[in-house]
Amino acid sequence: MTILLKTDLGRAALQPGARLLTPRERTIVLLADGQRSVRELCTTVAGADRTAIMSLVLRGFLQDPEAPSTVQLPDATSSSPKTSPATTPRPARPPPPTAPG
Incomplete structure (x- = not known):
């Protein structure tokens, strides 16, 4: 027997003015x-x-509180290298257009 709970998104969808669900889904x-x-x-x-x-x-x-979470958290002992946005290489920008002349 599966019991379900509202998620934070489910609670937000029930707020006045929220139009995320059909009337049946809302119920x-x-x-x-x-x-x-x-x-x-x-x-x-x-x-x-x-x-x-x-x-x-x-x-x-909705969520099943008995089901395992689908969110994958990074493993703190992982040996894979970490990159931060500051060290992530960016694609090269094309040169600016030259004025006709």
Whole structure:
């Protein structure tokens, strides 16, 4: 049984004036409180199905607190060289155009 929670993006989408979700999606996000399963959301919201709910998960509005995070943090013990924006090589600029003359 998968239980879903709102993400920060999901909470932001529920703010007045936010137009990121359809009315049905908004209702699903509103009801995803960490207590209802995907099955309960499907039966509670008219027209909601697993595809619509999983779309909200993939788009970042809902999350499964039991699922591993998809964010990859850099390993502090990594032996790969680090570059900073100051040391990253930049492409050469083309010469400025010359005036006809």
